[in-house]
Amino acid sequence: MLKISAKGVTFFVIPFISIGCSFFLPECIILSLRRDFLTPTKTGFANSLWNFFCSLKLTIFLLIGLSAASIIGTVVPQNAAPAQYAKIYSEATVQLFNALDFFDMYHSWWFILLLYLLTLNLVACSLKRLPRDWKIFTAPTVAMDEEMEKSLSLVRHCKMPGSSAKLRDMLGVFLTREFAAPVVTGGEGRYYLFAQKSLYSRLGVYVLHFSIIIIFIGAMIGSYFGYKAYVNIEEGSETSVVYRRTASAGQMETPEQIAARAIDLGFTVRCESFSISYYDNGSPREYKSVLSVIENGRTVVDRRPVIVNSPLTYRGITFYQSSYSPADDPVFHLTVRSGKDGTGRKITARHGERVPLPGGSSLQVIEYTDDIKPFFPQLSGPAVRMAVMPKSGETQILLLLKNYPDFDLQRGGELAFTYDGMDQKWRTGLQVAKDPGVWIVWLGCCLMVAGIFMAFFLSHRRIWVRIENGRVSIGGATNKNQPAFQIFFDTLTDKLKAM
Amino acid sequence: MSSSFLFNVATLSYLVSMVVFFAFLGSRNKTIGLAGSIAASFGLIVQTAAIGLRWKESYDLGHGHAPLSNLYESVVFFAWTIIFIYVLIDFRYKYRAVGAFVVPFAFLGMAWAQLGLNSGIEPLVPALQSNWLLYHVITCFLGYAAFAVACGVSIMYLIKSKYEVGNGNAKSGGIMSLFPSTKFLDDLNYKAIMLGFPLLTLGIITGAAWADYAWGSYWSWDPKETWSLIVWFIYAAFLHARITRGWVGRRAAILSIIGFAATIFCYLGVNLLLSGLHSYGGG
Numbered sequence: 001m002l003k004i005s006a007k008g009v010t011f012f013v014i015p016f017i018s019i020g021c022s023f024f025l026p027e028c029i030i031l032s033l034r035r036d037f038l039t040p041t042k043t044g045f046a047n048s049l050w051n052f053f054c055s056l057k058l059t060i061f062l063l064i065g066l067s068a069a070s071i072i073g074t075v076v077p078q079n080a081a082p083a084q085y086a087k088i089y090s091e092a093t094v095q096l097f098n099a100l101d102f103f104d105m106y107h108s109w110w111f112i113l114l115l116y117l118l119t120l121n122l123v124a125c126s127l128k129r130l131p132r133d134w135k136i137f138t139a140p141t142v143a144m145d146e147e148m149e150k151s152l153s154l155v156r157h158c159k160m161p162g163s164s165a166k167l168r169d170m171l172g173v174f175l176t177r178e179f180a181a182p183v184v185t186g187g188e189g190r191y192y193l194f195a196q197k198s199l200y201s202r203l204g205v206y207v208l209h210f211s212i213i214i215i216f217i218g219a220m221i222g223s224y225f226g227y228k229a230y231v232n233i234e235e236g237s238e239t240s241v242v243y244r245r246t247a248s249a250g251q252m253e254t255p256e257q258i259a260a261r262a263i264d265l266g267f268t269v270r271c272e273s274f275s276i277s278y279y280d281n282g283s284p285r286e287y288k289s290v291l292s293v294i295e296n297g298r299t300v301v302d303r304r305p306v307i308v309n310s311p312l313t314y315r316g317i318t319f320y321q322s323s324y325s326p327a328d329d330p331v332f333h334l335t336v337r338s339g340k341d342g343t344g345r346k347i348t349a350r351h352g353e354r355v356p357l358p359g360g361s362s363l364q365v366i367e368y369t370d371d372i373k374p375f376f377p378q379l380s381g382p383a384v385r386m387a388v389m390p391k392s393g394e395t396q397i398l399l400l401l402k403n404y405p406d407f408d409l410q411r412g413g414e415l416a417f418t419y420d421g422m423d424q425k426w427r428t429g430l431q432v433a434k435d436p437g438v439w440i441v442w443l444g445c446c447l448m449v450a451g452i453f454m455a456f457f458l459s460h461r462r463i464w465v466r467i468e469n470g471r472v473s474i475g476g477a478t479n480k481n482q483p484a485f486q487i488f489f490d491t492l493t494d495k496l497k498a499m
Numbered sequence: 500m501s502s503s504f505l506f507n508v509a510t511l512s513y514l515v516s517m518v519v520f521f522a523f524l525g526s527r528n529k530t531i532g533l534a535g536s537i538a539a540s541f542g543l544i545v546q547t548a549a550i551g552l553r554w555k556e557s558y559d560l561g562h563g564h565a566p567l568s569n570l571y572e573s574v575v576f577f578a579w580t581i582i583f584i585y586v587l588i589d590f591r592y593k594y595r596a597v598g599a600f601v602v603p604f605a606f607l608g609m610a611w612a613q614l615g616l617n618s619g620i621e622p623l624v625p626a627l628q629s630n631w632l633l634y635h636v637i638t639c640f641l642g643y644a645a646f647a648v649a650c651g652v653s654i655m656y657l658i659k660s661k662y663e664v665g666n667g668n669a670k671s672g673g674i675m676s677l678f679p680s681t682k683f684l685d686d687l688n689y690k691a692i693m694l695g696f697p698l699l700t701l702g703i704i705t706g707a708a709w710a711d712y713a714w715g716s717y718w719s720w721d722p723k724e725t726w727s728l729i730v731w732f733i734y735a736a737f738l739h740a741r742i743t744r745g746w747v748g749r750r751a752a753i754l755s756i757i758g759f760a761a762t763i764f765c766y767l768g769v770n771l772l773l774s775g776l777h778s779y780g781g782g
Contacts, residue, residue, distance in 0.1 A: 059736075059739050063735050064736050067729045067733055074722040279562060280561075281622065283621065322714070432715070435711075442708070448700065448704070457697075
């Protein structure tokens with residue numbers, strides 16, 4: 001059966017759409033700048049396509065569609081091992097989900113297509129409204145004539161004494177003080193004043209939409225030029241190679257497949273030590289790797305502690321504390337005393353190793369814990385359980401507690417043991433990431449916050465005044481938050497009437 | 500006096516406030532409405548003190564951290580933000596009836612936290628030891644709370660609009676006269692979402708920044724991340740739908756309720772039902 005890989009389709013579809021867009025968008029810009037474009041006289045494929053892409057219905061459909069689609073990937077486990085899928089789903093379901101790319105849904109061609117359509121849609125919508133807003137920026141209506149007055153919902157009239165020129169000057173000062181400095185036009189006894197505030201808030205929606213595109217660009221740069229990798233380094237050893245994380249990483253792989261995922265760092269990272277510390281209740285407090293970076297035989301970063309929430313960055317590559325594992329079997333330090341008089345003899349025993357004891361018997365550490373509390377709440381601290389095998393006779397199982405050195409002495413046996421501590425060689429697990437696009441993503445996020453603030457909390461407010469034969473007409477308009485503006489407008493006109 | 504005692508006082512205040520608001524709907528006595536607001540405000544003050552005290556108690560235990568680290572603490576903080584936003588709206592608009600539909604969310608949260616969740620102060624695991632915790636949790640929960648208010652208001656809208664359709668405007672008495680006008684409810688729904696959406700956006704961005712700093716990836720389609728994006732998409736659809744005609748009023752109210760259902764799933768459902776990186780999953 002022919003199976004087109006998800007990646008293949010994605011890499012085919014994306015350039016196809018990108019090329020399509022790059023042909024399509026300039027045409028849209030040109031068309032949108034032509035006045036006759038939005039009139040229905042011009043028909044044809046480009047026009048209906050354009051109308052399709054700048055419809056808000058498409059926006060709402062895409063947003064709700066993306067929401068619904070995203071749910072799938074939170075319910076179906078993503079990038080799990082085939083064996084795990086076989087456990088959860090029937091064979092037919094696995095085949096169906098595979099065909100629909102449900103196992104790596106967020107990178108499937110159809111999900112990415114939805115994201116592309118959303119991008120295209122918001123670009124088209126922005127372009128559609130651009131000419132109208134452009135006019136408000138470059139050629140604002142500065143004169144409120146009778147015709148335009150009818151289009152405003154807020155208009156007041158009042159009679160005021162004095163010549164038109166005098167009223168013009170007085171209202172100019174009044175508007176500057178109460179609102180904003182006006183533009184004055186007209187002449188011969190008929191004057192127009194126009195003042196506005198927060199004009200740039202109209203840019204908010206463009207900044208917001210543009211920021212989403214910036215974030216997508218940053219994400220793409222990250223995925224094409226960056227990588228997510230990992231490396232495990234034993235204490236005291238070093239590496240200059242890390243391994244890319246892929247969907248198949250961690251599954252059964254041939255050495256060739258693993259080698260294919262290797263990335264040469266161009267410098268060497270050395271793990272000097274790894275340690276874990278605990279709170280009193282036994283939960284972990286800190287995982288710490290002490291790392292050094294060596295480049296061209298020179299130590300460029302010397303013994304820098306790397307903990308969770310405090311990574312190390314060198315040459316754009318960042319190392320995060322992510323996991324740890326024992327590098328080999330731990331070595332236990334014990335003291336053995338024979339009888340009551342006994343001078344202690346120090347012995348070391350590797351986990352599971354059989355160590356000879358004086359008198360022909362031997363011991364073997366079976367298990368150990370960093371904290372005995374979960375097993376015996378009244379006790380605390382590290383503990384080992386070991387087997388003592390006499391030359392003949394029954395094996396004895398002993399419990400040794402580091403915090404209670406006399407514990408085994410009380411047993412009154414021929415040999416008494418104390419547990420002095422253990423050495424464990426660790427291997428630290430580091431997440432390694434290179435993302436040259438991340439700063440573009442943060443730039444996009446900042447723009448998004450700025451755009452939302454401008455678009456949501458600021459409104460473009462405009463006031464027009466017409467003066468003619470002692471009659472003053474005031475009109476006002478806002479692009480949002482009408483009730484608040486109405487209160488402001490009423491207060492303003494009341495103040496004026498009181499003058 | 501311990502923080503636990505103060506949390507119980509706050510929970511009781513919200514219960515009293517809720518019952519008084521219901522009584523207000525029944526009696527239409529303005530004094531009773533005021534009493535409901537006072538009970539809610541009193542609960543807010545007590546709960547603020549309790550959160551502060553719990554913060555101090557964690558320092559006394561030797562591993563001080565903001566009380567935002569597990570399910571119990573997040574539910575308590577969620578209830579606090581709901582009442583906080585409600586009190587602001589009450590102060591501004593004085594429509595007491597809104598309280599009967601918003602305070603119950605906070606009361607249910609507090610009751611669940613106090614009765615059903617482990618309230619022990621635990622030290623912070625390494626992954627949470629970051630200042631981003633504070634920024635991320637506060638922005639997210641203020642956003643969630645604004646959506647909770649929007650949802651309460653939307654439920655009122657649906658009840659009120661049903662009544663208006665059924666009876667016309669002939670009868671003006673009864674409980675319905677206490678409800679703000681549908682126009683006001685619709686507007687308040689919109690305003691609450693206009694407040695919640697930027698906060699959720701900030702919450703997602705601070706979460707992404709933190710994830711990048713702690714795990715080396717600002718977005719990894721973790722169920723929590725994905726659900727927060729789903730919520731973001733739904734409210735983005737709400738805001739865009741408002742621009743076109745026909746998506747105000749009833750449809751907007753329904754979308755707002757769906758949005759809050761998704762918010763609650765994002766907050767609790769993901770942790771309790773799905774697997775993920777957010778630590779308070781175990782409760």
